Amino acid sequence: MEEISEAKASLPRNVQKIRRRYQLCNEKGLHARAATQFVRTASQFDSAISVYRDEAKADGKSVMSLLILAVPCGSAVDVEAEGTDAENAVSSLGKLIESGFGE
Amino acid sequence: MPKTQFPHWVNSLNPGLESSLTRKTTASTIIQGIGAAQGIAIGRAIILDRRRVHTPKAHIATNNVQAEIARLQSAVSASVLQLKSLRERVSLVHGGEHIQILEAHELMLQDDMLLTFAEEQIAEQEINAEWALMKALENIKKFFNELDNEYFRERRSDVEFVGEHILRNLTGQHSKTLADLIAQSTKDSILVSHTLSPSETIQLHNSQIVGFCMVAGTKTAHTSIVARSLEIPAVVGAVGLHQNVGVGDQLLLNGDTGEIIVSPSTKQIETHKRRHRRIVRVTRKLKTPMLDEPIVTEDGFEVQLSSNIDLIEEFTEQRALAGQGVGLFRTEYLYLNRSTLPTEEEQFDTYSEVLRRASPYPVTIRTLDLGGDKLDIPTTVRDQLNPFFGLRAIRYCLKEKSLFITQLRALMRASVHGQLRILIPFITDVTEIRQVKILIEEVKETLTKEGIPYNTNVELGAMVEIPSAACISDLLAREVEFFSVGTNDLIQYTLAISRESTDLQYLYHPLHPAMLRMLRWVSDAAHHEGIRLAMCGEMAAEPLYSVVLLGFRFHELSMSPSTIPIVREIVNRTNLLDARELVDGLFQYATHTEVEQAVLQYMWRNFRDLRAVLGGDIDPK
Numbered sequence: 001m002e003e004i005s006e007a008k009a010s011l012p013r014n015v016q017k018i019r020r021r022y023q024l025c026n027e028k029g030l031h032a033r034a035a036t037q038f039v040r041t042a043s044q045f046d047s048a049i050s051v052y053r054d055e056a057k058a059d060g061k062s063v064m065s066l067l068i069l070a071v072p073c074g075s076a077v078d079v080e081a082e083g084t085d086a087e088n089a090v091s092s093l094g095k096l097i098e099s100g101f102g103e
Numbered sequence: 104m105p106k107t108q109f110p111h112w113v114n115s116l117n118p119g120l121e122s123s124l125t126r127k128t129t130a131s132t133i134i135q136g137i138g139a140a141q142g143i144a145i146g147r148a149i150i151l152d153r154r155r156v157h158t159p160k161a162h163i164a165t166n167n168v169q170a171e172i173a174r175l176q177s178a179v180s181a182s183v184l185q186l187k188s189l190r191e192r193v194s195l196v197h198g199g200e201h202i203q204i205l206e207a208h209e210l211m212l213q214d215d216m217l218l219t220f221a222e223e224q225i226a227e228q229e230i231n232a233e234w235a236l237m238k239a240l241e242n243i244k245k246f247f248n249e250l251d252n253e254y255f256r257e258r259r260s261d262v263e264f265v266g267e268h269i270l271r272n273l274t275g276q277h278s279k280t281l282a283d284l285i286a287q288s289t290k291d292s293i294l295v296s297h298t299l300s301p302s303e304t305i306q307l308h309n310s311q312i313v314g315f316c317m318v319a320g321t322k323t324a325h326t327s328i329v330a331r332s333l334e335i336p337a338v339v340g341a342v343g344l345h346q347n348v349g350v351g352d353q354l355l356l357n358g359d360t361g362e363i364i365v366s367p368s369t370k371q372i373e374t375h376k377r378r379h380r381r382i383v384r385v386t387r388k389l390k391t392p393m394l395d396e397p398i399v400t401e402d403g404f405e406v407q408l409s410s411n412i413d414l415i416e417e418f419t420e421q422r423a424l425a426g427q428g429v430g431l432f433r434t435e436y437l438y439l440n441r442s443t444l445p446t447e448e449e450q451f452d453t454y455s456e457v458l459r460r461a462s463p464y465p466v467t468i469r470t471l472d473l474g475g476d477k478l479d480i481p482t483t484v485r486d487q488l489n490p491f492f493g494l495r496a497i498r499y500c501l502k503e504k505s506l507f508i509t510q511l512r513a514l515m516r517a518s519v520h521g522q523l524r525i526l527i528p529f530i531t532d533v534t535e536i537r538q539v540k541i542l543i544e545e546v547k548e549t550l551t552k553e554g555i556p557y558n559t560n561v562e563l564g565a566m567v568e569i570p571s572a573a574c575i576s577d578l579l580a581r582e583v584e585f586f587s588v589g590t591n592d593l594i595q596y597t598l599a600i601s602r603e604s605t606d607l608q609y610l611y612h613p614l615h616p617a618m619l620r621m622l623r624w625v626s627d628a629a630h631h632e633g634i635r636l637a638m639c640g641e642m643a644a645e646p647l648y649s650v651v652l653l654g655f656r657f658h659e660l661s662m663s664p665s666t667i668p669i670v671r672e673i674v675n676r677t678n679l680l681d682a683r684e685l686v687d688g689l690f691q692y693a694t695h696t697e698v699e700q701a702v703l704q705y706m707w708r709n710f711r712d713l714r715a716v717l718g719g720d721i722d723p724k
Binding site: 028031032033035036039040059061062063064065067068070072073074 | 203204206207210211214215216217243246247250251252254255258261262325452456
């Protein structure tokens with residue numbers, strides 16, 4: 001896990017934008033089951049969630065969008081949250097990724 | 104249910120690529136598909152009308168936009184509720200993978216990517232909800248179609264299922280066809296369909312439907328996974344199903360072998376049932392294989408049992424069954440069903456991943472084994488006259504050098520990630536292998552210049568699948584580090600049997616005296632030059648022939664992962680000297696029938712407990 005950027009300057013109070021990089025360690029990458037769990041967790045937060053693989057970006061609350069991102073096992077993704085609960089969102093999603101989606 | 108599959112190997116001439124054949128026997132028709140979930144089902148055919156939902160397309164008045172959006176939303180809510188109730192119903196009886204697939208579909212039903220797009224279409228284009236939904240689905244499928252990774256690309260079928268579900272709720276054309284079929288079905292029905300969604304498959308659970316078969320589908324599709332998880336015998340990829348099966352036809356469906364028999368005879372039913380019962384009994388008895396334990400004969404001769412693998416997804420099964428590496432990784436899938444050639448990077452990623460996953464065991468990757476006629480890619484060289492004798496495999500690659508060099512570069516670059524063996528298909532002549540070696544040297548030189556690392560110890564092998572290669576195996580053996588014998592093609596070319604001809608199947612015998620002689624030449628040549636001898640054809644997957652192959656001194660047998668435990672058991676219990684004696688003895692017989700009798704007698708005598716899986720079409724006298 002590594003901190004990429006933390007830009008707060010231009011954002012209103014209480015709204016944070018946090019982006020961190022995680023390594024996918026489960027067997028199949030961000031496949032259907034993993035994407036389902038990711039979206040379920042992401043949807044618990046008010047923040048907008050994005051997932052980046054290199055240049056490509058996906059909506060962290062959309063299974064279809066995450067599947068189209070086609071993240072194979074072993075790749076790194078950036079998880080970004082923007083909102084009042086951004087910190088909680090990113091760390092919860094990070095834990096999920098690092099646990100290998102409970103596999 | 105044990106995960107063991109016994110390829111009925113007359114019909115699996117080229118598993119994967121052309122797995123569907125139809126053949127007529129005296130009274131009944133046999134349709135060959137892919138066994139997706141094990142077991143035998145016997146019953147009457149019921150046919151699911153899979154005509155697409157009719158989609159009315161219409162423009163709407165501006166003041167109806169909000170109402171139309173609301174109509175879409177309520178169709179979505181209804182769909183979510185239906186899936187939820189289905190999920191609750193089945194989760195009472197079963198946990199597992201099929202539940203997770205339903206959960207994914209539930210989320211996809213409410214996916215912003217689908218709904219926001221559709222709602223925007225309704226508002227901006229002023230069109231009805233059905234039309235907007237179709238547009239949204241097409242938009243999403245476009246993204247999936249462009250994905251290189253097979254697993255992720257296949258998820259477009261999930262998008263289709265989800266879309267169809269909403270569409271049925273919108274139009275009121277409920278999928279009552281399946282529900283009705285299930286309700287009206289009598290005891291022991293077999294469902295025949297063009298496609299079946301995972302959620303529909305789940306509805307078969309605890310119904311009168313004892314098995315299903317469909318035209319579409321692959322072994323790794325979600326529908327197949329659900330069928331395995333619910334233990335419903337299933338055959339997928341059965342082309343010719345609709346042409347050969349009518350409502351009420353008596354069907355025998357064999358999920359082990361992928362066969363569907365229309366109007367089976369009593370004898371056929373008995374044979375299949377007996378065979379399956381024995382398979383279940385025998386595989387249950389086989390001890391759970393230990394990983395990383397060498398596979399040796401009774402007298403300590405080590406044999407490598409590796410897997411034939413097409414998709415990276417198959418690795419889990421392969422590891423679970425203790426395969427030692429990959430004896431054949433086909434690369435055709437990288438090239439098929441697409442309009443551009445796979446890039447070097449893309450191939451590098453795939454090969455690296457296979458090598459990493461198999462490590463520390465070696466992986467044999469076969470270079471492209473297709474002709475230009477099979478590719479959707481505009482190429483300069485094409486030959487459509489007779490693909491089996493035509494410009495294909497290495498012949499094609501040596502003509503389309505840039506395509507081949509891209510593959511060789513990707514392979515060499517990936518070689519640092521494991522133990523790579525490169526296998527060249529369709530070799531007929533020493534010149535071909537020499538040309539390949541020159542190209543590989545060129546690739547290595549360029550890589551060195553570019554400072555890109557590669558493994559200097561990559562082994563190069565020739566596929567022995569054409570009689571000329573077997574004849575000159577003494578000369579070929581001096582050029583390569585290993586041979587891999589492809590029995591399917593070797594039999595076909597040696598005995599001049601066409602794939603399509605059902606009348607000639609009587610000739611299709613791996614133990615034909617001509618085959619024995621050819622195997623002896625190849626084996627002698629390999630051992631004389633001290634190179635590795637491997638087999639990746641279907642013959643390696645037939646437990647009946649395991650001892651014969653040991654007798655021919657094969658170092659490696661590569662097969663579909665599910666067969667490994669049985670072959671392993673036979674290897675463990677065989678003495679190499681006995682095996683060689685058996686093989687020597689076979690050369691006295693003039694006909695394949697006599698040879699088969701002798702082998703069968705030996706196997707039945709020595710492996711009484713495994714008789715079920717040895718096949719017993721001919722009773723030993």
